[in-house]
Amino acid sequence: MSSRPWRSVALAVLMIAVVGGIVVVASGLWSVLWGDDGSRIEGLSEEVPWEQAIVVPTVAPPTTQPPEPVFDLAQHSTSDPASPWVIVNKQHPIATGYEPADLVDVDGARVRAAVEPDLRAMVEAAGVDGARLVVRSGYRSYTEQAGARAAVEARRGFAHAERYSARPGFSEHQTGLAVDVDSGSQPSCNLQTCFTRTAEGAWLAERAWEFGFVVRYTEQNTAVTGYAPEGWHLRWVGRELTGHLHAEGIGSLEEALGVSGGPEYAAG
Ligand SMILES: [Zn+2]
Known part of the structure; x- marks a missing residue:
């Protein structure tokens, strides 16, 4: 027998604490990895309780798409000689007497x-x-x-x-x-x-x-x-x-x- 019995007691308590700790950690890991019922959890695809799984489809209101910004190619005449966009070419002559005013x-x-x-x-x-x-x-x-x-x-x-x-x-x-x-x-x-x-x-x-x-x-x-x-x-x-x-x-x-x-x- 040891002359210091309190050491044996302390050692035993420590052993129990260590073993207990290992069990707690291991079981925690188990439940994290496998779930409480032992079924493997795949990432986030955790089974959703059925109440939450019922999705009431919300009917999207008719979307009025914002109109694409369209460049208005008709904003100026192509035949008026005073227009900034007038086209003068071999098919489209300019009036003989036209002279810009400015x-x-x-x-x-x-x-x-x-x-x-x-x-x-x-x-x-x-x-x-x-x-x-x-x-x-x-x-x-x-x-x-x-x-x-x-x-x-x-x-x-x-x-x-x-x-x-x-x-x-x-x-x-x-x-x-x-x-x-x-x-x-x-x-x-x-x-x-x-x-x-x-x-x-x-x-x-x-x-x-x-x-x-x-x-x-x-x-x-x-x-x-x-x-x-x-x-x-x-x-x-x-x-x-x-x-x-x-x-x-x-x-x-x-x-x-x-x-x-x-x-x-x-x-x-
Ligand atoms: Zn020229």
Whole structure:
């Protein structure tokens, strides 16, 4: 016998406590893992008491879907020469006597008043990026267009003129919404095919839309517009429409507004 019997008692109590603890922990684990009735609990798919399992189907009220924001392509006329969205092409001439009432001067070129702020902002933004846009020409009257066309024809022949220069009465320049720009960095490419490869041509192709302008005649839309590519010829239609064209990847005003075009002149 030990001379200190209290130690044996204490040891026994400790043993009971340890064994008891193990049993409690084990049974707790058991019920967590297997449930009180021994059926394995699968994640959260615990059986739902039947009272709660009866789901009264709630009839969803007829949902009035919020209308998709639709860009209104009919908000401006495409035939009124004073409309910002007027389409002038070989199928759609402009009235011989039309002259815009609100022409203003921008760097020696005349444009409609609505065009001015965007044109100035664009030239400035291009300059910040190192592209030196030089405004070359804007509005041309019917008579001026007749002169310009005759000059191209005399210099390059009828066939060339047909591809590059509108007949009088068919030019966008008569709307006051079209602008030709030159390259400040490479003037030898002014009005030339190589303009698109100048810093200015590349900048316009990328960013003119941000200022409400489209590069009107591109390699991709020649069949639709009826003109050979002219990276320098810009048409102002406003930022709302150019934003739409950009977002939708639409390559011409004719396609966007559903207006006919092409290389053949309307029978007149
Ligand atoms: Zn032009």
